[in-house]
Amino acid sequence: MTLLFLLAGCGLSSFDSELSRIDSITAGPDSDSDSDSDTGVQSGPNSARPPQAGELLIQELMINPSAVSDAQGEYVELRNLSTDWLNLGGVVLADEDVDRSELQPAYTDSLLVSPSGLLVVCAAPSGNGGVNCQATINPKSTGGGFVLANSEDEVLVISATGQTLDTVRYAGPSVPTGAALGLRPSIQDTGANDLLGNWCAQVSRLSSGDAGTPGANNDSC
Ligand SMILES: [Ca+2]
Ligand SMILES: [Ca+2]
Numbered sequence: 001m002t003l004l005f006l007l008a009g010c011g012l013s014s015f016d017s018e019l020s021r022i023d024s025i026t027a028g029p030d031s032d033s034d035s036d037s038d039t040g041v042q043s044g045p046n047s048a049r050p051p052q053a054g055e056l057l058i059q060e061l062m063i064n065p066s067a068v069s070d071a072q073g074e075y076v077e078l079r080n081l082s083t084d085w086l087n088l089g090g091v092v093l094a095d096e097d098v099d100r101s102e103l104q105p106a107y108t109d110s111l112l113v114s115p116s117g118l119l120v121v122c123a124a125p126s127g128n129g130g131v132n133c134q135a136t137i138n139p140k141s142t143g144g145g146f147v148l149a150n151s152e153d154e155v156l157v158i159s160a161t162g163q164t165l166d167t168v169r170y171a172g173p174s175v176p177t178g179a180a181l182g183l184r185p186s187i188q189d190t191g192a193n194d195l196l197g198n199w200c201a202q203v204s205r206l207s208s209g210d211a212g213t214p215g216a217n218n219d220s221c
């Protein structure tokens, strides 16, 4: 009996030391806005912060929809590459010409993006061919708005403080009609999305009949 207790005692003590070893791995200095030590659990939307360069990825562009007009059906999908919640309030979509339009929330808190989460910016919140949008821009082509030209264009994502967060340029032959252009899913880098060879036409169907994956992982290339 004494031997059994001794063995049980050894087991518990070893279990305790294993627990404290795990604690020492998962707990760290508190770097988010809550008061506990960080345990590897992601911070919440209340701690959302502005994005820095490299943290927002342009990964899908509906440049030339067929089923609805361009002013209704264009959209841009962005991914949060950071491990924090990001607040896209004040973020602007622009080009290198006259386009410049600040993201407007589609509903309360819709500009807060979870870690690895997606945000879809639409030209129109409805009548867009079946796209659920978290943000809208003004689809005006003559300045003070943002459109995706079908021939060639640039997409700049600019922070509220004027920092360029990501840029993509595209031109003619790579632009599909009636399908969004999507970044290869394995590419999670704001430098690598500059290469048009890393993009391809999406094939998943929207309710309109056009193809795209707004708010979902991109189709493979
Ligand atoms: Ca267009
Ligand atoms: Ca880029």
Ligand SMILES: [Ca+2]
Binding pocket: 059, 060, 077, 182, 212, 213, 214, 215, 216, 217, 218, 219
């Ligand atoms: Ca997508």
